[in-house]
Amino acid sequence: MLKAQKLTLAVLIQATLISSAYASEQSEAQGFVEGASASVLFRTGFIDRDKKNVAPGKDTRSTVQSAMLNAESGFTQGTVGVAVGVVGDYSVKLGDNKHSGNGMVPRDSNGNTYDQWLRGGAYAKARVSNTTVTYGTQVLDIPVLASNTARNVPEYFTGTLITSHEIKNLEVIAGKFTKDQMSDQVYNTDNDGNGNSLKRAYVWGTKYKFNDQLTGSYYGLDSKDKLTRHYVDVNFKQPLSTDSSLTYDLSGYHTKWDKDASVSSAKPNVDLSDRSNNIWAFSTTYNKGPHSVMLAYQQSTGNSGYAYGENADGFQSIYLPNSYLSDFNGRGEKSVQAQYNVDLGAFGVPGLSFTTAYVYGWDINTVTTQKAKESEFFNQLKYTVQSGFAKGVSLRLRESIYRNSQAYADDYYMADTNETRIFLDIPVKFF
Incomplete structure (x- = not known):
């Protein structure tokens, strides 16, 4: 880990020294007041998880109204x-939400849901040339x-992040974070609400655009007393004609857990000093006009599943294609996906899009079998107002039908579930 930190620091210093090769972002600064911006996003969210073949009362259903400030x-x-x-x-809960438990509504120490709650924090930035240092409360996309931005409100991390664009088409990042506030947490603490304490997490990485067709990236993480994780991605877009193309994407993670760290999907009786996972995926997408079709293959190997929950984050740190309600990341799991997406603006309804996908996973290694299976049928319809006084208002309807082997549900995962999500977003920009 020390070598990785020194390498990242060296790259940042070198990039700063040759910054004259690329126009400076700081030279275009408008001023403290002149460049200010402020907006509020009003979101009404509904998540209903109708769980099959389980005892009554296990369903989770929540409706929340939130106002999110970004100034x-x-x-x-x-x-x-x-x-x-x-x-x-x-945020304010709508209805009793007695069956909360899906990341939407926080609970107090007695297990009762909050009626209303307030979250967030402040941050400060300093910029030299094209390098920015941010300290404080942040929403991360690493x-x-x-x-986790898949609930009514986002997950917040507290720490320091350096982002450098000193060389054209190259981004370099490095950071340290010590607190995590998940979407259904009221207080910003070092515990994510799932028993996983985020003691200290170092992140580093780089992304480079070689040309208009080829990009590549690498990111790393060292989470104290938890794990070390590496991610790579290569994306190539091949133009075929004026309105069609083929895109190939290869991505994957390598994870190694620290000794004595909790790993929910580790193989029984495995050596505590040798728990690891590799998960990778290859996808190809054919685009023609408003239509796109994607085919993907994903595979997990090692004596543990991907088990991203033990990273003490909000379960969104899995940038792989076979990820919807399930992430198809079980121990030894292989999965395939077929996805179709259409922009219905080409058919007279600007702002309307539809996505449907089917994912099938097999050879999941559980305590009782190495042949467990899971599947998901996903559909999403989204409409965004394109003009007028309501420009930017969006409505998203999402439905997943998830099924799996009982052996997989018994070991680590959710029961058969039909999930519905509805999100209405109304953005208001003040200045």
Whole structure:
């Protein structure tokens, strides 16, 4: 880990020294007040998980109304630019939500759901040339440490992140985070609400655009007393004609757990110093006009499943194609997917899109069998208003039908479930 930190620091320093090769972002700073922005996103969210073949009362259903604030000053002018900002949300549950438990509504120490709650925090930024240092509360989009944004409100991390664009088409990041506030947590603590304490997490990585067709990336994570994780991705887009193309994507993770760390899907009686997982996926997507078809194959190997929950984050740090309600990441699992997406704007309804997909997984290694299976049929319809006073307002309807072998449900995973999600987003920009 020490070598990785030194390498990342060396790259950042070198990039700063040759920054003249690329125009400076800081030179375009508008000013602390002049560059300021503020907006609120009003979201009404509903998640219903109708669980089959389980005892009554195990279903989870929540409806929440939230207002999410994002306000940030501009950077001050000069060699070193400084900016400050705040992110936060205020939510109210709609209905009794007696069957909460799907990441939407927090509970108190007695297990009762909150009627209303407030979350968030502030951050500060400093920028030199094309390198920015951010300290404070942040929403992360890093393949090895990502904020869960699939609920009504986002997951927040507290720490420091350095982002550098000193070389054209190259992004380099490095950071350290010490607190995690999941979507259904009221207080920003070092515990994610699932018994996993985020003591300290280092992240580093780089992404490079070789040309208009080829991009590649690598990211790493060292989570103290938890695990070390690496991610790579290569994406190539092959133009075929004026309105069609083929895109190939190869991505994967390598994870090794620290001794004595909790691993929910580890093979029984495995050596505590040798628990690891490799999971990778290859997908190809054919695009023609408003239509796209994707085929994907994903495979997990090692004496554990991907088990991303033990990373003490919000379960979104899995940037692989076979990921919907299930992530098809069981121990030894192989899975295939067929997906179809259409932009219905080409057929007279601008802003409307539809996605359908089917994923099938097999050879899942459980305590009682190595042949467990799972499948998911996914459908999503999304409409975004394109113009007028309601421009930007969006409605998303999502449905998943998930089924698996009883052996897999008994070991680690959810029961057969029909899930419905409805999200209505109304953005309001103040300035």
